[in-house]
Amino acid sequence: xxxxxxxxxxxxxxxxxxxxxxxxxxxxxxxxxxxxxxxxxxxxxxxxxxxxxxxxxxxxxxxxxxxxxxxxxxxxxxxxxxxxxxxxxxxxxxxxxxxxxxxxxxxxxxxxxxxxxxxxxxxxxxxxxxxxxxxxxxxxxxxxxxxxxxxxxxxxxxxxxxxxxxxxxxxxxxxxxxxxxxxxxxxxxxxxxxxxxxxxxxxxxxxxxxxxxxxxxxxxxxxxxxxxxxxxxxxxxxxxxxxxxxxxxxxxxxxxxxxxxxxxxxxxxxxxxxxxxxxxxxxxxxxxxxxxxxxxxxxxxxxxxxxxxxxxxxxxxxxxxxxxxxxxxxxxxxxxxxxxxxxxxxxxxxxxxxxxxxxxxxxxxxxxxxxxxxxxx
Amino acid sequence: xxxxxxxxxxxxxxxxxxxxxxxxxxxxxxxxxxxxxxxxxxxxxxxxxxxxxxxxxxxxxxxxxxxxxxxxxxxxxxxxxxxxxxxxxxxxxxxxxxxxxxxxxxxxxxxxxxxxxxxxxxxxxxxxxxxxxxxxxxxxxxxxxxxxxxxxxxxxxxxxxxxxxxxxxxxxxxxxxxxxxxxxxxxxxxxxxxxxxxxxxxxxxxxxxxxxxxxxxxxxxxxxxxxxxxxxxxxxxxxxxxxxxxxxxxxxxxxxxxxxxxxxxxxxxxxxxxxxxxxxxxxxxxxxxxxxxxxxxxxxxxxxxxxxxxxxxxxxxxxxxxxxxxxxxxxxxxxxxxxxxxxxxxxxxxxxxxxxxxxxxxxxxxxxxxxxxxxxxxxxxxxxxxxxxxxxxxxxxxxxxxxxxxxxxxxxxxxxxxxxxxxxxxxxxxxxxxxxxxxxxxxxxxxxxxxxxxxxxxxxxxxxxxxxxxxxxxxxxxxxxxxxxxxxxxxxxxxxxxxxxxxxxxxxxxxxxxxxxxxxxxxxxxxxxxxxxxxxxxxxxxxxxxxxxxxxxxxxxxxxxxxxxxxxxxxxxxxxxxxxxxxxxxx
Numbered sequence: 028x029x030x031x032x033x034x035x036x037x038x039x040x041x042x043x044x045x046x047x048x049x050x051x052x053x054x055x056x057x058x059x060x061x062x063x064x065x066x067x068x069x070x071x072x073x074x075x076x077x078x079x080x081x082x083x084x085x086x087x088x089x090x091x092x093x094x095x096x097x098x099x100x101x102x103x104x105x106x107x108x109x110x111x112x113x114x115x116x117x118x119x120x121x122x123x124x125x126x127x128x129x130x131x132x133x134x135x136x137x138x139x140x141x142x143x144x145x146x147x148x149x150x151x152x153x154x155x156x157x158x159x160x161x162x163x164x165x166x167x168x169x170x171x172x173x174x175x176x177x178x179x180x181x182x183x184x185x186x187x188x189x190x191x192x193x194x195x196x197x198x199x200x201x202x203x204x205x206x207x208x209x210x211x212x213x214x215x216x217x218x219x220x221x222x223x224x225x226x227x228x229x230x231x232x233x234x235x236x237x238x239x240x241x242x243x244x245x246x247x248x249x250x251x252x253x254x255x256x257x258x259x260x261x262x263x264x265x266x267x268x269x270x271x272x273x274x275x276x277x278x279x280x281x282x283x284x285x286x287x288x289x290x291x292x293x294x295x296x297x298x299x300x301x302x303x304x305x306x307x308x309x310x311x312x313x314x315x316x317x318x319x320x321x322x323x324x325x326x327x328x329x330x331x332x333x334x335x336x337x338x339x340x341x342x343x344x345x346x347x348x349x350x351x352x353x354x355x356x357x358x359x360x361x362x363x364x365x366x367x368x369x370x371x372x373x374x375x376x377x378x379x380x381x382x383x384x385x386x387x388x389x390x391x392x393x394x395x396x397x398x399x400x401x402x403x404x
Numbered sequence: 405x406x407x408x409x410x411x412x413x414x415x416x417x418x419x420x421x422x423x424x425x426x427x428x429x430x431x432x433x434x435x436x437x438x439x440x441x442x443x444x445x446x447x448x449x450x451x452x453x454x455x456x457x458x459x460x461x462x463x464x465x466x467x468x469x470x471x472x473x474x475x476x477x478x479x480x481x482x483x484x485x486x487x488x489x490x491x492x493x494x495x496x497x498x499x500x501x502x503x504x505x506x507x508x509x510x511x512x513x514x515x516x517x518x519x520x521x522x523x524x525x526x527x528x529x530x531x532x533x534x535x536x537x538x539x540x541x542x543x544x545x546x547x548x549x550x551x552x553x554x555x556x557x558x559x560x561x562x563x564x565x566x567x568x569x570x571x572x573x574x575x576x577x578x579x580x581x582x583x584x585x586x587x588x589x590x591x592x593x594x595x596x597x598x599x600x601x602x603x604x605x606x607x608x609x610x611x612x613x614x615x616x617x618x619x620x621x622x623x624x625x626x627x628x629x630x631x632x633x634x635x636x637x638x639x640x641x642x643x644x645x646x647x648x649x650x651x652x653x654x655x656x657x658x659x660x661x662x663x664x665x666x667x668x669x670x671x672x673x674x675x676x677x678x679x680x681x682x683x684x685x686x687x688x689x690x691x692x693x694x695x696x697x698x699x700x701x702x703x704x705x706x707x708x709x710x711x712x713x714x715x716x717x718x719x720x721x722x723x724x725x726x727x728x729x730x731x732x733x734x735x736x737x738x739x740x741x742x743x744x745x746x747x748x749x750x751x752x753x754x755x756x757x758x759x760x761x762x763x764x765x766x767x768x769x770x771x772x773x774x775x776x777x778x779x780x781x782x783x784x785x786x787x788x789x790x791x792x793x794x795x796x797x798x799x800x801x802x803x804x805x806x807x808x809x810x811x812x813x814x815x816x817x818x819x820x821x822x823x824x825x826x827x828x829x830x831x832x833x834x835x836x837x838x839x840x841x842x843x844x845x846x847x848x849x850x851x852x853x854x855x856x857x858x859x860x861x862x863x864x865x866x867x868x869x870x871x872x873x874x875x876x877x878x879x880x881x882x883x884x885x886x887x888x889x890x891x892x893x894x895x896x897x898x899x900x901x902x903x904x905x906x907x908x909x910x911x912x913x914x915x916x917x918x919x920x921x922x923x924x925x926x927x928x929x930x931x932x933x934x935x936x937x938x939x940x941x942x943x944x945x946x947x948x949x950x951x952x953x954x955x956x957x958x959x960x961x962x963x964x965x966x967x968x969x970x971x972x973x974x975x976x977x978x979x980x981x982x983x984x985x986x987x988x989x990x991x
Contacts, residue, residue, distance in 0.1 A: 091935050098950050099760055118935035123949055125661035130931060132664050133826040136833075139852060139934075153664055199746065231654075231662035265565060265647045268657065275951050279744055280546040295951060299743050389663060397479045397650065 089116040090329045093131065095124040096145035096316065097290070097349075104345050108336050115329045123269070124150055124233045131321075135159055138323045141330040144337055147233050148315040151184045152382040160184070161322040166335040167355075175315045175354040185338060186315035188350035191373060192238045193289040194305040195274035200283040209284065211308035212242065216258040225265045225273040226286035230389050230397065233314065234270030234288050239392060240381040241312025241374050253391070260396050278302050290349065293364035306366045310374030315354070427894045428798060435802050438789045442809040444847065445863040446816075449828035453820065456670040456827070470671040483650040484675065487636055490567065490651060491679075494574040494635035499627050502582030505724055508717035509583075510590040511616075513709040520721045522971060526728045528580040529967035530735070531924040531941050532640030533948060534960030535573050538731040539564060539645055541738055543572070546745050548734065554745070565647030573641030576728060578631040581868065584917075585630060588875050589623020590616075595705040622690070626871065629687040630814065637676055637817035639927060652676050656819055666823070673820040681815055688811070732964060739957035754958040760947050763938025768962060771940035774857055775922035782862040782869065782918040787911055790873035791899060795885055814867035818927025825860055826931050852934035860932060861922045869914045876910030877903070912978055920967040 094101065098121050105117060120140070122130070128150040131140065135157060143151065143160075154160055164181035175186035194215075196208055206223060209215050215224060227235030239256065246252035264282055267273050273285030274292055278300035289311070292304035318337050320330060336342060338355060347359035351369035366372050381388075460466045474480050505524060509517055527535065542549050543564040552559040562568050597619070601611040617624075639653030646654055652672055660669035740750045757764030789810065793803045813821075830851045835842045850856040880903060888898040904911070926941045933939055940959055947956040 098946055099952075120935040121946065122930075123661075125664075126930060128664050129661050129666075130826075132666065133823060133931065134830050136831045137848070137851070139830070150664075228658070228662070231658040268643050268646075268654065268662075269949060271949060271951055275953065278951070279540075279544075279953075280746070281540065281544050291951065298951075299747060301746055385663075393477070393479055397648075 088114050088327075088329050089118065090141040090327055090333060091118045091120065091139055092142045092144050092333065093120045093122075093127050093140040094144040094146060095122065095127050100349060104342055107341050107345070108333065111336065112329075112332060115332065117333070125231070128153060131159060132157060138321050140321050141323075141327055142321065142333050143317075143319045144333075145187055145316040145318065148184055148186060148317040148378055149233060149236070149382055149385075151317055151319050152378065154319070155183050156382075159322055161320045161326060163320040163331060163334060165318075165331070165338055167338055167340075170355045171338060172354050172356075176317070184317040184319045185334075186317040186354040187338060187343070188316050188346050188354065189313050189352040189369075189373070190288045190290055190316065190350070191311035191313040191369075192234070192241065192307070193287065193292045193311060194307065195277040195285040195287050195292045195295065196303045196305050197277045197280055197283045197301055198303050199301040200280045204283060206283055208303060209305060212255070212259075213309065215284075215286075216255070216262060218262070220262045220284065222262070222264045223282060224259075224262050224284045224286065225267055225276050225282045226263060227270050227273055228266035228268055228397070229392055231268040232270045235266070236381075236385070236389070237288075237312040237314050238286055240385075240388060241310075241376055243388065244376060244380070245310065245374050253395070256392075257395070263396075266396070274302070289351065289365065293362070294349075296364055304364060306372050311372050313373045313376055314378070427896075431792070431796055431895065432799060434788070435792050435796060435799055435806070438785075438792055439802055439806055439809075441785065441789075442806060445859060445866075446809055446812050449821075449824035450816075452827040452831070453670055453824040454674060456667055457674050459667055461665055461667050466667075470667055471674075474668070474671055474675065479650065480655060480672075483652050483655050486567075486649060487651040487653070487676075488679070490570050490574065490642075491632050491636035493567075493571050494578055495628055495631040497571070497575050498578035498582045498631045498635075499586075499624065501724060502579050502627065502631075503586055503624065504717075505579075505721060506583050506586035506590050508721050510587055511705070511707050512714050512717050513707050514714040514717045514721070516718070516721075520725060522968075522975075523725045523728070524583050524721070525580040525971075526725070526732060526964075526968070527576040529920050529924065529964045529971075530576070530732060531944055531960050531963055532573070532577065532638070532926070533644065533944050534735050534957065534964075535576055535731060536569075536641055536644035537738060537948070537953060537957055537960070538734040539569060539573055541734045541744065542730065543569070564645055566645075566649040569645030569647070570642045570649065570651070573645060574635040574638060576731065577638060577641065578634050579724075579728075581634065582627040582631050584868070584913075585627040585871070586620065586623055588872065589620040589626075592875075592879065593619055593705050595703040598705060625687060625690050629683050630868065632679075632683055633814055636679060637815075639817070639819060653817060653819070656817075660819070660823065669823070673817070673823075676817055676820065677815060683815075688808075735957050735964075736961050739954055739961050741954065744953070754952075754954040755962075757943075757955060757959070760950065760952045760955045763940075763943050767938035767943040768940045768959070770937050771923055771963070772966065774854060774861070774937075774939065775919045777854070777858045778861040778922040779915045779919040781858060782865070783911060783915045785862060786866060786869040786914055787873050787904075787907070790870055790877055791903060794874055794877040795882075795895075795899075795903070797895075810870040811867050813863050813865075816864075818864055818925065818929075821860060821864055822928040822931040825856065825928070829856060852932075854937060857929060857932060857937070857939075860928050861925065862918070864925065864928050865918055865921045869917055872910055872914055872917070873907070876907045880906055908978075912974065916971055916974060919970060923963050923967055 096104070101119060101121060105119075108115075108117065120127070120130075124147045127143070127146055131138075131143065131154050134140075138159065143154075151160065160183045162177075162179065162181040162183045165185060168176070168182065168185055171185055175189060177183045177185070194209060198208075200206075201208060204223065206219060207214075209217075209220070226238065229235035229239045242255060243249050243252035246255060267276070271287060271291045273282075274287035274295060275285075276282050277285035277287075278295045280301075289304065289306070292302060296302045296304060318334055320326065320334060340355065340357070343353050343355045344357050344359050347353045347357040348362060351361055351365040352373075361367070361369070457470055458465060458467060460469070505520075508514055509521060509524070530538070541547055543562050544550060545561075547564070548554075550559060550561050550564075562572075564572075593616075597615050598611065601615055606614065637653060639651075639657055642649070642651045642654050643657060652675060656669050656672045656676070659665045659672060738744060739754050740752070741748050742751055763770070789806065793807050793810070796803055816824075829845070829847055831845055832848055833842050834845050850859070884902050885895070885898060888895070888902070924941050926945060929939060930942060930945070933942055940963055944956045944959050944963075947953075947959065
């Protein structure tokens with residue numbers, strides 16, 4: 028009797044079936060355990076839904092800073108911060124404006140940065156719209172030119188310097204081709220320049236968008252602005268995927284004229300390239316490089332210390348060595364190669380209007396000009 | 405195995421069953437671990453990515469809205485046809501020339517094969533951005549070729565910017581990959597077939613079409629598939645030399661980097677996946693019919709000298725290698741001159757990365773460290789994975805699923821992979837779709853570490869390595885496993901004592917492939933690299949962005965020199981080892 032039972036049970040659970048049963052059991056157990064261990068508390072879920080609410084301060088002394096400032100300048104700027112705050116470790120992530128902004132937005136669920144430093148205000152407006160920034164008034168914000176900061180109080184972003192559109196004209200190649208040096212936007216539509224001008228694609232570069240948006244804002248009507256862009260388009264050889272590349276192409280003689288920005292043009296000239304920076308007579312489109320605090324559950328005091336420092340007089344003096352306009356006036360003489368009265372050079376520009384209309388402008392621009400896909404011959 | 409019966413078991417038999425039991429369990433655990441690895445590395449990160457293509461930028465559900473918008477924008481549809489044109493032309497060129505090159509290396513008695521083998525892969529070691537810099541300096545409006553060495557030779561303008569430039573760049577990128585696959589295929593042959601053809605009086609041309617081509621047709625299809633997908637999805641080359649010729653990969657760049665429109669970026673990524681997945685499915689269907697080409701009785705082919713053919717092939721290989729060398733030499737030149745093309749005096753100052761950003765030598769060492777980890781762990785994971793799929797027993801459905809998952813990464817562009825990883829790994833809480841449930845992300849700690857960089861690299865380059873490992877394993881006669889099993893030697897001992905030593909050449913090849921690719925890759929890494937880990941390939945992008953083209957060229961030169969050095973060191977150190985492990989092939 029007992030033997031029979033044993034035999035039946037043994038057969039039922041013959042080695043093969045027993046194995047299969049055991050593996051299924053083990054697998055289900057593992058899954059249950061995994062889900063149970065990872066189940067989220069309601070509190071956390073709500074917090075995740077409402078964004079990082081209820082931020083707290085912390086004394087952690089290591090901060091991560093995202094920046095689009097030029098790589099070679101950063102270490103020079105940071106010197107004074109490190110002497111003033113030797114106990115704070117600063118980790119810098121430097122990349123182009125587009126990548127920094129994309130990183131900020133992609134990491135929205137779990138922000139990695141504590142601070143954004145020197146990144147286009149037009150990009151920070153996108154981050155602000157997504158609720159990623161925490162308003163903060165850094166010490167000394169009163170000294171900042173109101174044109175170059177968020178007008179809310181406390182401000183979401185505070186500018187440090189201004190960059191503006193400028194033409195990089197290669198004098199050697201222009202002479203070879205018999206091209207006159209253009210003085211402003213109006214000259215660029217002259218048919219002699221056909222196929223000799225490159226500019227940044229506004230759909231992939233902030234600098235490109237800057238030029239397009241300022242042309243639209245400073246034309247009597249937007250329709251006339253588009254009409255001008257149509258004419259300009261006839262002369263453009265290439266729309267490039269970066270703000271500095273048109274100037275670099277001009278510097279290397281690939282194309283005689285690149286529509287780029289002031290700092291690029293001046294620094295390439297200073298490095299010995301045959302570049303003449305041209306500031307258009309009609310005025311330049313411009314944007315502000317600005318700082319902001321990232322909204323996250325734990326906002327570090329060190330991050331605020333960094334933002335206070337980033338608009339302090341001694342670092343402003345450093346910015347002024349490479350930029351013609353800083354958000355706080357300094358007595359540093361204008362760096363070589365820039366226009367004498369840079370602030371007067373700035374065209375009318377409403378950053379908020381540009382941000383609000385960006386999608387519409389880019390869609391229209393793409394429809395008009397980007398479909399031209401055949402290579403120039 | 406028959407199950408043990410309760411009546412009178414002999415002790416020996418019980419022991420063996422137990423041994424096989426544990427062995428089967430080890431096999432299962434390993435297979436499951438491998439499947440989890442592929443699930444977490446490949447499939448799960450794609451879910452939030454694809455999910456985004458059905459939502460607008462504010463996370464509202466829009467169904468197929470993004471797809472409709474895409475299909476009704478003429479410029480975007482144009483990009484799709486442009487991408488197809490580029491990919492098809494590149495595939496034709498790379499596989500055509502790659503075939504002749506691989507043929508010369510395996511089937512002729514041309515001199516200098518060892519050198520051509522190394523140099524044929526040269527362009528694999530050059531970072532894509534550096535390739536573009538080299539092409540501009542050669543064929544751009546002020547290029548050495550365009551101006552005929554500044555007027556001393558006839559001018560030749562190939563209209564670099566646009567279709568021509570992209571195809572040229574993609575060709576350099578795809579050619580070595582085609583050569584690797586085709587060389588493996590051409591190596592596997594049975595000399596007896598050629599002897600038979602000769603005895604039957606077939607002309608060499610007829611032999612080529614009736615024996616050679618059919619025997620490599622699967623390798624050829626694989627090469628076509630790999631080249632097509634690589635050329636279709638790459639964005640580094642079109643970004644720099646594409647001019648106004650839009651392709652899908654630059655469209656993703658414009659949406660994601662230029663406009664931070666992730667929803668549209670995700671939508672275009674899905675479009676990018678479609679032809680890749682299609683090509684993949686076709687490849688799978690064709691490959692299913694493949695049977696073992698080499699049996700235990702095969703005789704390896706020893707190419708006979710044929711002076712005319714050998715000379716033609718030598719000239720051809722010199723020409724192809726010459727092109728890659730010209731591009732590399734231009735990069736070296738660019739790293740040495742002061743202001744191209746106006747002040748051509750030479751200086752070494754660009755190799756002191758102190759005055760430029762990007763992390764300089766620290767980035768360089770980080771890259772080496774990352775590539776080394778990728779090579780070591782990648783090789784171990786890929787090879788054991790391929791072994792379990794190819795030679796494992798039981799759980800057939802799991803093994804087929806793993807095979808399928810192992811081939812998917814090839815269809816994923818780096819940019820898509822990198823973004824998917826951000827969305828997936830940097831999210832503290834996962835919501836399980838359609839259930840309203842949510843769990844904590846157990847892998848959150850990986851974000852922003854070297855480990856995640858290594859993982860994304862391994863996954864990014866998984867497929868080609870996996871296919872190489874599978875090919876190598878197929879060469880080993882299954883009788884080894886059969887004999888081991890009948891002698892009750894556990895599979896892991898056979899693996900360690902027989903399989904690994906026999907496959908050593910392939911294993912070393914995989915390690916090198918991982919290393920050189922991790923050194924130059926940008927697209928997947930650029931979103932993932934953390935603040936404290938600057939990397940050399942990213943530094944090149946940053947330096948180029950900042951206008952320091954010479955410094956970017958200098959860093960590229962360092963990377964190429966390192967990869968070449970590692971390759972040479974590797975073949976020198978393992979010469980004896982390879983000779984021993986390859987001996988069985990040439991008997």
